Amino acid sequence: xxxxxxxxxxxxLFIAILGILVVIHELGxxxxxxxxxxxxxxxxxxxxxxxxxxxxxxxxxxxxxxxPIGGFVKLEGEDxxxxxxxxxxxxxxxxxxxxxxxxxxxxxxxxxxxIFTGITALASPYMGIRFFEVQPDSPAATAGLQPGDAIVAVxxxxxxxxxxxxxxxxxxxxxxxxxxxxxxxxxxxxxxxxVTLRDQAAIDAGQGALGIRQSEERPxxxxxxxxxxxxxxxxxxxxxxxxxxxxxGLILGGLGSLVSAVASDPTAxxxxxxPVGIAxxxxxxxxxxxxxxxxxxxxxxxANLAVVNILPFPPLDGGRMLMITxxxxxxxxxxxxxxxxxxxxxxxxxxxxxxxITGFDILRELTGGG
Numbered sequence: 001x002x003x004x005x006x007x008x009x010x011x012x013l014f015i016a017i018l019g020i021l022v023v024i025h026e027l028g029x030x031x032x033x034x035x036x037x038x039x040x041x042x043x044x045x046x047x048x049x050x051x052x053x054x055x056x057x058x059x060x061x062x063x064x065x066x067x068p069i070g071g072f073v074k075l076e077g078e079d080x081x082x083x084x085x086x087x088x089x090x091x092x093x094x095x096x097x098x099x100x101x102x103x104x105x106x107x108x109x110x111x112x113x114x115i116f117t118g119i120t121a122l123a124s125p126y127m128g129i130r131f132f133e134v135q136p137d138s139p140a141a142t143a144g145l146q147p148g149d150a151i152v153a154v155x156x157x158x159x160x161x162x163x164x165x166x167x168x169x170x171x172x173x174x175x176x177x178x179x180x181x182x183x184x185x186x187x188x189x190x191x192x193x194x195v196t197l198r199d200q201a202a203i204d205a206g207q208g209a210l211g212i213r214q215s216e217e218r219p220x221x222x223x224x225x226x227x228x229x230x231x232x233x234x235x236x237x238x239x240x241x242x243x244x245x246x247x248x249g250l251i252l253g254g255l256g257s258l259v260s261a262v263a264s265d266p267t268a269x270x271x272x273x274x275p276v277g278i279a280x281x282x283x284x285x286x287x288x289x290x291x292x293x294x295x296x297x298x299x300x301x302x303a304n305l306a307v308v309n310i311l312p313f314p315p316l317d318g319g320r321m322l323m324i325t326x327x328x329x330x331x332x333x334x335x336x337x338x339x340x341x342x343x344x345x346x347x348x349x350x351x352x353x354x355x356x357i358t359g360f361d362i363l364r365e366l367t368g369g370g
Contacts, residue, residue: 010283014275015068017282017298019046021108021305022070028107029073032100039076039087046071075100079343080336094328101317101324108306112247115299117240120162120231123292124239127161128152128184128223129168131212138211143195145212148186150223155179160229161222162239171209175200184225224289247303255307269360276361314346 023045033040039059044050046065055062077088085091089100119125130150134140152158154170171179176199183193197209214220231239257271273281278301286294312322323342327334 006283006287010279010286013286013294014279014282017301018069018275019071021111021298021302024107024111024302025104025305025309026071026073028103028105029075029100032103033073033075033089036092036096036100037087038089038092038096038100039085040073041076042072042074044072044074080339094324097324098321101321102310104317105306105310108302108309109244109248112299112302112306113240113244115295115302116162116243116247117236119292119296119299120160120239120243121233121236122230123228124160124162124231125224125292126152126158126227126229127166128159128225129166129212129220130223131214131220132218133213133215135208135211135213139195139197139209140211143181143193145181145183145193145195145210146185147215150184150225151181152184152190152223152225153182156182158227160231161224162243163231163235164239164242168209171197172203175203175209184223224293226290228292243299244303247300248307250300251304251307255311269364270357272357274354274357274361276358277364280361280365313350315343315350316346319343319346 026043030040030043041059042061042063044063044065045054047067047070048065049067050063051066052064053061054064075089076082076085077090080090082088083090089097092100128150130148131145132147134145134147151167154167154174157170159165159167159170175197178194178196181193181195182190184190195210198207198211203209212220254272261268261271282294282297285297309316310318312318314320314323320343323334323339327339
């Protein structure tokens with residue numbers, strides 16, 4: 001397959017995944033608004049300009065729009081006007097507004113959990129480790145292991161990516177023992193290697209059980225050979241929940257790193273990726289690791305969408321929730337004009353930030369990821 005065709009497929013894949021995640025998010029707003037008897041004017045797939053009206057029966061217009069990333073729900077009175085209409089968003093109680101707004105975030109969290117749980121239940125990938133440096137006079141060197149080899153199993157035991165244990169855990173738990181490693185060489189050939197691991201005293205002194213380590217040029221890598229297994233429902237649910245919490249924490253940590261990096265040096269490349277960078281990484285995973293891990297990344301993106309949208313910044317859901325709460329506390333001192341202006345300024349700022357981070361994405365691609 002040519003590189004150009006792969007690039008086209010990668011772009012389509014990225015648009016499809018992001019579109020589904022955003023539509024699921026908006027579906028949360030839509031269903032909750034309908035349950036609260038708030039009038040939904042439009043449910044759009046993609047962003048305007050409008051391409052086609054899919055359905056126009058009742059009070060909601062369902063549309064297909066030309067910009068194929070995401071979707072939107074337009075509620076009566078969502079910008080604060082129309083409070084005299086009992087079915088407008090502006091006329092609802094504070095708690096109803098909050099539930100409608102938080103429903104999109106909740107849907108993305110639930111979707112991430114469902115994906116993580118489904119992968120664990122049906123096709124949890126086995127994970128090994130590929131290393132690029134062998135310590136001299138180590139058990140690995142004595143056994144003839146070479147940089148670029150990948151350890152697949154220890155004494156026939158394989159380790160599931162979704163359950164959180166790793167080959168390194170397996171090696172440490174067998175300190176001082178003689179074990180049989182299943183190894184895939186850099187050329188793809190599989191072999192069995194017998195090796196006696198360092199004892200616990202050596203490990204406590206800071207030496208690895210086997211004597212492999214990350215090189216300065218190439219850190220060791222997770223290794224997936226396409227093999228996978230299923231698990232019972234209780235194990236899958238537990239792993240799905242743990243993976244969801246971990247993804248949310250990872251994203252919060254990433255946001256903290258972003259704020260710190262921008263504050264210290266706004267001209268330096270940010271420690272996060274924008275749409276171009278995400279699409280590139282998603283394509284790399286799809287072509288090199290396969291659909292299961294691509295689905296795993298989609299779950300992380302869903303969790304990412306949840307965290308970003310709950311941030312208290314207009315016009316994100318969290319920003320709207322903050323504005324609604326402030327209006328409840330201070331009433332008429334916050335005018336409709338001020339509220340709408342806040343949303344507009346927030347949108348301009350977010351759009352400018354997106355352009356800024358996309359510029360660094362493109363620069364990374366042009367310089368080979370440097």
